[in-house]
Amino acid sequence: MTVRHFLNTQDWNRAELDAMLVQAAAFKHQVQGSAMQGKSIALLFFNPSLRTRTSFELGASQLGGHAVILVPGQDSWPIEFELGTVMDGAAEEHVIEVARVLSRYVDLIGIRCFPKFQDWSVDRQDQVLRAFAQHATVPVINMETITHPCQEMAHVMAMQERLGDLRQRKYVLTWTYHPRPLNTAVANSALMIATRFGMDVTLLCPTPEYLLDERYMATARCNAAETGGSLTVSHDPESAYRNADVIYAKSWGALPYFGRWDEERPLRERYRHFIVDEAKMALTRQGLFSHCLPLRRNVKATDAVLDSATCFAIDEAENRLHVQKAIMTALLEQPVLGSA
Numbered sequence: 001m002t003v004r005h006f007l008n009t010q011d012w013n014r015a016e017l018d019a020m021l022v023q024a025a026a027f028k029h030q031v032q033g034s035a036m037q038g039k040s041i042a043l044l045f046f047n048p049s050l051r052t053r054t055s056f057e058l059g060a061s062q063l064g065g066h067a068v069i070l071v072p073g074q075d076s077w078p079i080e081f082e083l084g085t086v087m088d089g090a091a092e093e094h095v096i097e098v099a100r101v102l103s104r105y106v107d108l109i110g111i112r113c114f115p116k117f118q119d120w121s122v123d124r125q126d127q128v129l130r131a132f133a134q135h136a137t138v139p140v141i142n143m144e145t146i147t148h149p150c151q152e153m154a155h156v157m158a159m160q161e162r163l164g165d166l167r168q169r170k171y172v173l174t175w176t177y178h179p180r181p182l183n184t185a186v187a188n189s190a191l192m193i194a195t196r197f198g199m200d201v202t203l204l205c206p207t208p209e210y211l212l213d214e215r216y217m218a219t220a221r222c223n224a225a226e227t228g229g230s231l232t233v234s235h236d237p238e239s240a241y242r243n244a245d246v247i248y249a250k251s252w253g254a255l256p257y258f259g260r261w262d263e264e265r266p267l268r269e270r271y272r273h274f275i276v277d278e279a280k281m282a283l284t285r286q287g288l289f290s291h292c293l294p295l296r297r298n299v300k301a302t303d304a305v306l307d308s309a310t311c312f313a314i315d316e317a318e319n320r321l322h323v324q325k326a327i328m329t330a331l332l333e334q335p336v337l338g339s340a
């Protein structure tokens with residue numbers, strides 16, 4: 001028996017993603033539903049959350065289902081992920097048992113597990129999410145690991161609400177300063193989903209050290225080739241912002257410095273001026289602005305930008321609820337592959 005997971009949007013074709021977006025729009029108008037009647041989802045949070053936790057828990061409830069929230073190591077046992085290891089450390093049980101047991105109780109499993117920020121060659125394997133997908137017998141949803149596909153869906157839904165067809169719209173993913181090196185997940189996801197929907201994408205970052213993992217750069221280039229969009233890299237805010245339709249901001253740590261963050265800090269400190277402000281937004285074509293949230297005001301974007309009518313970050317956050325209900329519905333309605 002094979003089940004289909006929602007680990008990345010790239011695993012789903014455009015028709016399937018479009019169908020989820022149509023379903024999400026329907027849920028936005030008709031909040032209550034029955035797609036999860038008698039069903040449940042376990043939500044495992046290895047990292048904090050406001051939006052993801054609230055929207056998944058509420059979404060399951062609005063569809064007639066039930067969500068169980070677990071924080072491994074706090075309100076459930078610490079979990080081991082290495083195969084074949086002698087478990088004489090802190091972990092009390094292995095992901096094999098955790099995934100198999102939860103699969104007997106619930107119909108869906110959501111996983112949030114950020115990188116450890118010590119070794120990108122390890123983190124890029126997405127070991128925790130992959131282990132749950134391998135050992136669970138129910139669909140697994142990526143609630144943000146090294147990509148954030150639920151955010152992608154909410155983001156594209158919010159852009160379509162404002163712009164309609166996204167093809168050939170100029171989309172700028174801009175790195176912004178943050179006092180700590182952050183996850184590249186939303187940036188990886190932004191590149192993939194914007195190119196997937198045929199946008200002309202500019203990745204604006206201070207220096208080549210801030211380019212994203214080649215896995216996602218290459219995926220974005222392939223997407224662009226298929227959809228008629230494009231992917232350009234820029235280190236110059238003025239030309240990148242000029243005539244943009246959408247500015248999407250995110251901060252992330254430079255991959256070549258992964259695990260050596262004290263060495264990265266002086267480089268990052270030089271680019272505080274990458275903040276999204278009114279002067280830069282004035283270069284756009286009455287451009288829209290968004291961010292996945294949480295966001296530090298007047299560090300990543302100014303109050304004026306965040307409070308302007310062109311900011312759709314709150315719409316995007318709301319859409320997390322609607323798209324996740326569509327994702328859960330699609331996963332529960334899927335035919336079971338490989339069954340007799």
Ligand code: CP
Nearest residue numbers: 049050051052292293
């Ligand atoms: N954007 C997002 O995933 O928000 P949370 O970290 O609050 O869940």
